[in-house]
Amino acid sequence: MNKIAIVYGSSTGATEAVAEKLQSALGDADLFNAESVNIDDLKPYDFLIFGASTTGIGDLQDDWEMLLPKMEKMDFSGKKVALFSLGDSASFSTSFAGAMYHLYKALKGKVEIVGSVSADGYNFDESDAIVDGHFVGLALDEDNEYNETDKRIAVWVENLKQYLN
């Protein structure tokens, strides 16, 4: 089994709570806060899950905003990355869960990004996180659709398992 690290950026705790749920669903993964993680901490891991909440208008959570430039020179060889982001599809229906697009844009071409998700079943008008008809990772809405979160995580983790052996 590959070694998994989850790196989350959370301003008021929702993404942190989701990261903990993901950790439980995966069974064996280490958690890092984007606020304090060092790039070198991530060296031993084959599979990286990066998650962030969306702020501003479709912007990346602040701690990730600081961390992402430091990843420019990171050696991703042999690694895979999956992304998730949180948003509020009622209040921010035209920039829903856009945070993960910034991660995607920065990492595309540097590392294999897996775990795209169909937009079926979500309620929003626009999202930068939709590329080629799919979310570039798992979108979650703890403000309005918290009832869906456990199921969405379970389905996503099941899908990720094909990349974890």
Ligand SMILES: Cc1cc2nc3c(=O)[nH]c(=O)nc-3n(C[C@H](O)[C@H](O)[C@H](O)COP(=O)(O)O)c2cc1C
């Ligand atoms: C100032 C502010 C701006 C936000 N902008 C967006 C946005 O553009 N798109 C979106 O989907 N959600 C947006 N949200 C909602 C948050 O992403 C959402 O509430 C999330 O669950 C917060 O997670 P956290 O507690 O881990 O930071 C915004 C929230 C705040 C407070």
